[in-house]
Amino acid sequence: MQRKLIALVMIGVMSAISQHATAQNKPTPSENLPRNIRVDCKNQQTQFDMNFCANQQARAADRKLNQAYQTLIRSYKGSRRESQLVAAQQAWIKFRDTNCTFTSAAYEGGSIQPMVYSNCIEKMTNDRTKQLEDFAKNREGVF
Numbered sequence: 001m002q003r004k005l006i007a008l009v010m011i012g013v014m015s016a017i018s019q020h021a022t023a024q025n026k027p028t029p030s031e032n033l034p035r036n037i038r039v040d041c042k043n044q045q046t047q048f049d050m051n052f053c054a055n056q057q058a059r060a061a062d063r064k065l066n067q068a069y070q071t072l073i074r075s076y077k078g079s080r081r082e083s084q085l086v087a088a089q090q091a092w093i094k095f096r097d098t099n100c101t102f103t104s105a106a107y108e109g110g111s112i113q114p115m116v117y118s119n120c121i122e123k124m125t126n127d128r129t130k131q132l133e134d135f136a137k138n139r140e141g142v143f
Helices: 002-024 047-075 080-105 113-137
Strands: none
Touching (some): 047 080
16 A cells, blocks of 8 residues: 555656656756766866756756655554645746746856756755754654
8 A cells, every 4th residue: 555655646746846847848957868877076167067067967956855764654654644745846946947947047048957857956955854854853844
């Protein structure tokens, strides 16, 4: 039962992300970056390097967020708060992606846009991870 619920949650989250990208009919700025190259992120020399490394940092933040989310969702298994967390997380992902698209749109067409988008994703994701970790420490709430 727990695995089915987690699978449904992940499908819902991925669906929300997919719908967001599809609704805009264009990939997010960081989706245009190739994934099979190597860049020394400690010695970035070009805008491409900066864009690529910012994307890698955003992806690492997203992995940490997913770990915090999985830990928290397990603690709410079978409770009403479980479904509330799922809904909140789906809404938050949509907000984050839309907000970062808006933020980076000021640089649309420029070579810096993917970095601005990725930096926004990373910051908002790190903030959300901290919030979920705080919820996990204090299941009553953080406010």
